[in-house]
Amino acid sequence: MDNQYNMRSRHPKKKSTSRLVIFMALIALVIFLGFFSATQYITAQSLQGKLRSLDQKIDQLEEEQSELENKYEEIYEENERLREENQKLQEENKMMRSEALIEHGNRETNRVAITIDDGGSEEVNLLALDHLKELGVRATLFPTGKNVEAYPESWKRAVKEGHELGNHTYGHPFLSNLSEERVREELNGWQEMVEKVIGKTYHTPFFRPPYGDGFLSGQGYQRERLQPIVAEKGMFPIMWDIELVYALRNEAYTASRITEHVLQNAQGGSIVLLHFTEADVEALPHIINGLRERGLEPCSLRELLLSEPHS
Numbered sequence: 143m144d145n146q147y148n149m150r151s152r153h154p155k156k157k158s159t160s161r162l163v164i165f166m167a168l169i170a171l172v173i174f175l176g177f178f179s180a181t182q183y184i185t186a187q188s189l190q191g192k193l194r195s196l197d198q199k200i201d202q203l204e205e206e207q208s209e210l211e212n213k214y215e216e217i218y219e220e221n222e223r224l225r226e227e228n229q230k231l232q233e234e235n236k237m238m239r240s241e242a243l244i245e246h247g248n249r250e251t252n253r254v255a256i257t258i259d260d261g262g263s264e265e266v267n268l269l270a271l272d273h274l275k276e277l278g279v280r281a282t283l284f285p286t287g288k289n290v291e292a293y294p295e296s297w298k299r300a301v302k303e304g305h306e307l308g309n310h311t312y313g314h315p316f317l318s319n320l321s322e323e324r325v326r327e328e329l330n331g332w333q334e335m336v337e338k339v340i341g342k343t344y345h346t347p348f349f350r351p352p353y354g355d356g357f358l359s360g361q362g363y364q365r366e367r368l369q370p371i372v373a374e375k376g377m378f379p380i381m382w383d384i385e386l387v388y389a390l391r392n393e394a395y396t397a398s399r400i401t402e403h404v405l406q407n408a409q410g411g412s413i414v415l416l417h418f419t420e421a422d423v424e425a426l427p428h429i430i431n432g433l434r435e436r437g438l439e440p441c442s443l444r445e446l447l448l449s450e451p452h453s
């Protein structure tokens with residue numbers, strides 16, 4: 143009996159303990175689940191908030207992007223338009239250069255361009271620069287590449303003092319005798335020598351053919367062949383309306399006759415062709431002073447041809 147009772151009373155005791163454990167465990171589970179879902183809820187809420195703000199940001203970015211795309215399109219179109227315009231201008235420019243043969247500038251100005259060709263001895267080169275400096279004149283000088291090579295100091299000084307150098311070929315050949323390839327070599331040879339001597343890239347829009355050969359009247363075929371090569375390098379062929387070698391061919395070639403001839407023939411827009419000879423350089427200050435006395439202003443080709451005309 144005792145045993146039985148004991149066994150009986152022990153069993154319910156065990157049962158109530160395990161019920162309590164289960165009950166407690168259930169409570170713990172409920173609390174845990176409650177806590178867990180609350181955490182989940184809060185996390186979800188804050189995620190939703192974040193998602194919303196991300197959505198807004200994406201919308202904003204999309205708007206900005208489409209604005210940028212529109213702007214890009216506008217810029218692209220504008221760029222295309224400018225490119226086309228530029229190309230047209232370049233073509234026109236090149237066409238102009240390959241057709242124009244410049245013998246003088248605008249006759250409405252009082253300017254007269256002084257151009258001096260070939261280069262001479264260092265002494266004569268420097269004397270010409272002294273005269274120009276003393277009288278405050280900028281001129282356009284057309285030395286050969288060979289003279290630039292022989293007397294680099296003359297030409298470095300010329301550029302430093304504001305004179306412009308024009309291309310007169312490297313070796314001063316008759317261009318009508320040369321193949322197109324050799325003509326290019328002559329033009330490039332000048333360019334390379336000038337750049338080597340002055341130590342930087344140098345662009346000149348001016349080309350003077352040695353002896354005028356290939357561009358004189360009656361040389362139409364040669365000019366058609368040669369002028370596009372000159373234009374390729376962005377240059378105009380520059381002739382003259384006053385020269386002395388041919389004009390004084392039957393006379394004594396003296397400084398006073400040179401001066402007289404120039405002053406008798408010069409007018410607004412004239413391009414005077416001189417050379418670096420002793421007689422020409424001796425005449426130079428008399429020519430400059432004489433032109434000024436007649437109300438004409440000696441200047442460079444750029445000042446005559448490429449700047450606004452003034453009277």
Ligand SMILES: [Zn+2]
Pocket residue numbers: 259260310314351352353
């Ligand atoms: Zn020459």
